[in-house]
Amino acid sequence: MPNWQELVRERLSGLALNPAEREEVHAELAAHLEESYEALVKKGVNQQAAVQRALSQVSNWQDLGRRIQAARTKENIMNDRVRQLWLPGFVTFLLSTSLLALFEVFGAEPPVLVKVGQLPTVMFFIPWLLSLPLVGALGAYLSHRAGGTQRAIFSSILFPVLPFLASILLVLPVSLIFDRFIGHNVAPISLVMALPGWVLAPGVALIAGGLPIQFLRSRRLDTRRTASS
Amino acid sequence: MIGSGIKRGTAELAVLSVLQDGPLHGYELARRIEQQTNGALRFTLAALYPMLYRMEQQRWIRGTWETSANGRKRRCYRLTPAGKKKLSPLQREWEELFRALQRLTKVAHA
Numbered sequence: 001m002p003n004w005q006e007l008v009r010e011r012l013s014g015l016a017l018n019p020a021e022r023e024e025v026h027a028e029l030a031a032h033l034e035e036s037y038e039a040l041v042k043k044g045v046n047q048q049a050a051v052q053r054a055l056s057q058v059s060n061w062q063d064l065g066r067r068i069q070a071a072r073t074k075e076n077i078m079n080d081r082v083r084q085l086w087l088p089g090f091v092t093f094l095l096s097t098s099l100l101a102l103f104e105v106f107g108a109e110p111p112v113l114v115k116v117g118q119l120p121t122v123m124f125f126i127p128w129l130l131s132l133p134l135v136g137a138l139g140a141y142l143s144h145r146a147g148g149t150q151r152a153i154f155s156s157i158l159f160p161v162l163p164f165l166a167s168i169l170l171v172l173p174v175s176l177i178f179d180r181f182i183g184h185n186v187a188p189i190s191l192v193m194a195l196p197g198w199v200l201a202p203g204v205a206l207i208a209g210g211l212p213i214q215f216l217r218s219r220r221l222d223t224r225r226t227a228s229s
Numbered sequence: 230m231i232g233s234g235i236k237r238g239t240a241e242l243a244v245l246s247v248l249q250d251g252p253l254h255g256y257e258l259a260r261r262i263e264q265q266t267n268g269a270l271r272f273t274l275a276a277l278y279p280m281l282y283r284m285e286q287q288r289w290i291r292g293t294w295e296t297s298a299n300g301r302k303r304r305c306y307r308l309t310p311a312g313k314k315k316l317s318p319l320q321r322e323w324e325e326l327f328r329a330l331q332r333l334t335k336v337a338h339a
Contacts, residue, residue, distance in 0.1 A: 025278075027304075028255065029278060031256070031302070031303055032274050032278075033274065035256040036256065057273035057274040057275055058273070060275075064275045064278075068278060
């Protein structure tokens with residue numbers, strides 16, 4: 001019986017992977033060839049013919065090497081999660097923050113201020129909020145087009161407010177702990193009051209744009225399915 | 230001629246479906262597919278491993294080295310939660326495609 005590992009190593013010597021990974025591929029393919037060979041011998045094929053038939057599974061080793069390399073190289077693959085969640089999420093986040101900056105720089109309207117009793121003021125950037133349904137719709141469209149699940153689509157719609165929510169949730173406990181020790185600490189109540197203007201209202205605006213798109217596209221898909229069944 | 234997209238789709242569906250029953254190493258996986266499809270689907274080594282590695286990168290399957298009862302080391306593949314999630318829509322799509330093709334051929338023969 002030939003040394004299968006050596007045989008594979010010779011034929012796939014140009015595999016541009018790190019040494020450990022290359023050895024792993026060699027070992028795995030060698031094991032497969034060995035089992036193919038043994039099965040053929042068990043069936044009564046003579047040893048030399050069995051070696052030839054096992055090796056005939058690969059007509060072009062160079063091509064196999066190229067395909068293995070492409071499959072194992074992480075940079076070549078934009079996986080589903082990136083296409084269905086991260087990419088739409090970053091696009092919508094970038095767009096929403098750019099719009100906010102634009103409205104702040106060029107927008108004539110000042111933010112609407114809401115004051116409830118002694119509580120800190122809540123700010124609403126109305127032109128920005130009005131633009132967010134479009135951003136939500138874009139997030140839903142991009143994620144849906146990439147084959148995203150309901151959860152991925154929903155996360156893509158809400159992605160622009162998640163960093164705001166995360167920062168508030170992160171800073172809140174810190175400010176609660178250090179409130180008494182730091183003179184210029186952000187008051188915890190101000191952080192809580194930032195939620196409506198930076199998370200809740202934008203979230204509702206994003207969903208208002210994103211959900212109809214998600215609904216329309218899944219209905220179109222259902223109609224297509226019904227038509228085909 | 231069957232396009233590469235369709236070929237890849239059927240191959241992925243076959244691998245995910247077979248791995249649903251439990252972890253298998255590459256050779257056994259190919260043998261099981263051939264057996265369960267009465268030889269209609271056959272995977273050579275050259276076709277199988279680039280696909281397995283690609284599916285592993287997509288995190289639909291995960292390969293780990295295991296030692297069998299006879300002391301041989303084999304890389305066993307198992308379905309990941311993402312792979313399980315991928316399987317049902319894939320099965321539905323293929324069922325729809327086959328139903329559509331069946332209807333089409335019936336119409337053509339009528």
